[in-house]
Amino acid sequence: MPNLLGFLAFTLIPVLASLGLSFFAWDLFTPPKFMGLHNFAALLKDHEFWYYAFNTLFLMLGIPVNILGSLLLAIVMNQKLRGIVVFRTIYFMPSIVAGVGTYLLWRWLYNPDYGLINTIITNWFPGWLNNWIRNLVGEWPPTWLTSITWAKPALMFMTFWTVVGGYNMILYLAALQGVSPELYEAADIDGASARQKFWAITWPLVSPTTFFILTMSLIGGLQGGFEQAFVMTRGGPAGATTTISYYIYNQAFAWNHMGYAAAMAWALFAAVFGVTLVNWRLGGRIVHY
Amino acid sequence: MKDEAKLKRTAKKTATYLLLGFVGLFMLLPFLWMLSTSVKPADDVFASSDSPVKALVPREVHLQNYGKVYEATQVMGGGFARWYVNSVIVAVVVTLGQVMTSACAAYAFARLKFPGRDKLFLGYLGTMMIPGAVTMIPNFILMRKITQWLATAAPLVNWDAARVVSLFGRTYEIGPLVGLDSYFALIVPAMFSAYGTFMLRQFFMSIPRDLEEAATIDGCGLFRIFATIILPLSKPALATLTIFTFMGNWQSFYWPLIMVTQDSMKTLPLGLLSFMGLYSTQWDLLMAGSLMMILPMIIVFIIGQKWFVSGIQLGALKG
Numbered sequence: 032m033p034n035l036l037g038f039l040a041f042t043l044i045p046v047l048a049s050l051g052l053s054f055f056a057w058d059l060f061t062p063p064k065f066m067g068l069h070n071f072a073a074l075l076k077d078h079e080f081w082y083y084a085f086n087t088l089f090l091m092l093g094i095p096v097n098i099l100g101s102l103l104l105a106i107v108m109n110q111k112l113r114g115i116v117v118f119r120t121i122y123f124m125p126s127i128v129a130g131v132g133t134y135l136l137w138r139w140l141y142n143p144d145y146g147l148i149n150t151i152i153t154n155w156f157p158g159w160l161n162n163w164i165r166n167l168v169g170e171w172p173p174t175w176l177t178s179i180t181w182a183k184p185a186l187m188f189m190t191f192w193t194v195v196g197g198y199n200m201i202l203y204l205a206a207l208q209g210v211s212p213e214l215y216e217a218a219d220i221d222g223a224s225a226r227q228k229f230w231a232i233t234w235p236l237v238s239p240t241t242f243f244i245l246t247m248s249l250i251g252g253l254q255g256g257f258e259q260a261f262v263m264t265r266g267g268p269a270g271a272t273t274t275i276s277y278y279i280y281n282q283a284f285a286w287n288h289m290g291y292a293a294a295m296a297w298a299l300f301a302a303v304f305g306v307t308l309v310n311w312r313l314g315g316r317i318v319h320y
Numbered sequence: 321m322k323d324e325a326k327l328k329r330t331a332k333k334t335a336t337y338l339l340l341g342f343v344g345l346f347m348l349l350p351f352l353w354m355l356s357t358s359v360k361p362a363d364d365v366f367a368s369s370d371s372p373v374k375a376l377v378p379r380e381v382h383l384q385n386y387g388k389v390y391e392a393t394q395v396m397g398g399g400f401a402r403w404y405v406n407s408v409i410v411a412v413v414v415t416l417g418q419v420m421t422s423a424c425a426a427y428a429f430a431r432l433k434f435p436g437r438d439k440l441f442l443g444y445l446g447t448m449m450i451p452g453a454v455t456m457i458p459n460f461i462l463m464r465k466i467t468q469w470l471a472t473a474a475p476l477v478n479w480d481a482a483r484v485v486s487l488f489g490r491t492y493e494i495g496p497l498v499g500l501d502s503y504f505a506l507i508v509p510a511m512f513s514a515y516g517t518f519m520l521r522q523f524f525m526s527i528p529r530d531l532e533e534a535a536t537i538d539g540c541g542l543f544r545i546f547a548t549i550i551l552p553l554s555k556p557a558l559a560t561l562t563i564f565t566f567m568g569n570w571q572s573f574y575w576p577l578i579m580v581t582q583d584s585m586k587t588l589p590l591g592l593l594s595f596m597g598l599y600s601t602q603w604d605l606l607m608a609g610s611l612m613m614i615l616p617m618i619i620v621f622i623i624g625q626k627w628f629v630s631g632i633q634l635g636a637l638k639g
Contacts, residue, residue: 037421037508037511037512038425038444038447038512038514041455041459041508041509041512042447042450042455042512042514043443043447044458045454045455045456045457045458045459045462046447046450046454046455048458049454049455049457049458052457052458059461059464104343107336107339107340108340110336112333112336112337115340118340118343118344120621120622120625121344121347121348122343122344122347123621123625123628124347124348124351124618124621125347125350127567127617127618127621128571128614128617128618129571130571130573130589130614131571131573131588131589131592131593131610131613132571132589132592132610132611132613132614133350133610133614135592135596135606135607135610136350136351136353136354136607136610137350139353139354139357139603139606139607140350140353142603144366144369145365145366145368145369145603147349147350147353147372147375147376149369150368150369150370150371150372150375151372153369154370154371154372155372192346192347192350196343196347198632201629201632202632250449253451254451254452254453257574258573258574261573261577262593276451276453279453280453280574283453283456283457283460284460284577284578289457289461292453292457293454293457293458295453296451296453296454296457297454299451299453299454300449300450300451300454303449303450303451304449307449
């Protein structure tokens with residue numbers, strides 16, 4: 032069983048090794064020094080760590096919006112219409128190619144002077160609207176990725192574009208196709224409005240899918256944000272887009288603080304584990320099967 | 321009455337199409353901008369901020385930008401062509417490896433009876449929740465130190481030396497056998513996947529056992545059953561996993577980033593990033609390079625769409 036050996040060698044043993052490592056200080060050049068729980072204690076007092084944890088949670092605020100967007104899109108798509116496959120293909124495209132290529136693309140889209148987004152805002156948005164937003168938020172059109180205020184929303188918007196038509200929408204589509212049309216017909220006879228039908232039929236019946244998607248998104252969100260920040264902002268400006276996973280990268284692979292990074296990785300694991308547990312607990316009560 | 325209902329239906333249909341089209345435009349616009357930037361003459365890239373239409377429709381089509389990407393990067397350890405080859409090698413070998421090892425392990429979990437099987441499988445699943453960084457740190461240390469350790473264990477081989485191959489009268493550096501900057505480091509640790517094992521196990525479980533029982537009575541061994549019954553029946557699942565894994569590895573970034581320091585061993589995402597470091601304002605070339613990188617994924621996706629959609633549903637069925 033080569034898979035088992037590989038699994039042992041590159042997953043199980045490293046997991047244990049990094050747990051062990053988290054009790055040491057090691058820069059790879061001098062021999063490792065045993066520190067006991069010092070790394071974990073230092074973590075609690077590390078202001079940067081808490082700021083980056085805040086950033087990570089802030090970026091996760093986009094998750095409900097993304098999920099809702101996928102559901103609405105799936106509802107619109109769940110009709111027998113010609114050419115629906117073409118739309119599905121187009122919607123799916125961003126999530127397929129997501130990676131360094133699209134991060135570069137969005138970096139260019141967000142270019143304050145020549146990017147398409149600000150070009151559209153300055154030329155196509157009516158003047159009164161731009162003035163109104165400017166009065167409201169101060170900086171408009173913003174410099175996006177180089178602005179402390181706008182860098183996070185910019186990344187969240189990019190993520191929305193990436194995921195809204197992707198895996199989650201396909202899952203919702205499958206779930207919707209499992210909902211019996213008779214339920215809607217019965218509701219029509221009772222004179223239910225579209226909104227009532229959504230909350231009384233669609234939402235409860237797709238709740239297992241929502242629950243699955245939410246769980247996966249939370250797990251992904253807690254661990255996420257490294258690649259995009261590395262390519263687009265280098266974690267800046269002033270650390271505004273550095274997430275925990277980026278901080279772990281810096282500690283481990285830029286600054287050679289192997290022990291501290293391992294401790295942080297384990298703290299992150301604990302958070303992921305905790306969220307999953309809570310989710311399962313709550314999920315049993317809220318989800319309708 | 322009938323006409324009214326029909327009118328209502330048509331109106332609803334039109335509204336739906338309008339909405340779908342609007343969303344489609346939102347999804348496509350960035351790609352159109354990528355394409356248009358990639359064929360613009362260098363001077364035009366920064367000369368169109370006064371009109372979105374001008375920004376999206378190039379005045380002239382300069383396809384030579386694509387050639388320029390190749391030329392401009394050539395000094396960087398072989399450049400774009402080399403990165404492309406590296407990406408193909410890594411993605412193809414990792415994909416084949418993952419699918420093969422996953423299939424074997426999945427078969428064991430689905431059919432063989434051995435003590436602790438279900439606990440071990442739970443352990444497999446559990447690792448899917450572990451952040452990548454947890455395992456990456458020790459794996460990085462392993463790859464970094466492995467040449468030193470091997471030098472003590474097997475001093476006859478020069479583990480540190482970068483190897484060279486000759487092909488068609490030219491020589492190419494292919495890095496050391498193991499350790500940082502080697503193909504081994506890029507490929508082997510990425511070859512084992514809990515996700516693939518899980519997905520294939522679910523599929524194997526759904527295959528009825530009757531066929532295998534009949535084969536056993538005919539005196540077939542486990543490996544023959546696996547190779548002649550299970551694998552052919554699982555073609556759709558295998559195809560799905562192959563496409564998924566290839567897509568996932570074509571743009572893999574984090575692990576190659578910490579494994580590679582030399583330009584000649586970079587994969588496409590890393591190469592593009594260092595290209596950006598040198599040509600940070602040459603957006604025409606950067607977009608041409610990015611487009612060439614994502615093109616294979618778009619093609620594979622469009623061809624394999626059918627398997628993709630079914631695969632997503634298969635992977636999520638565990639609930």
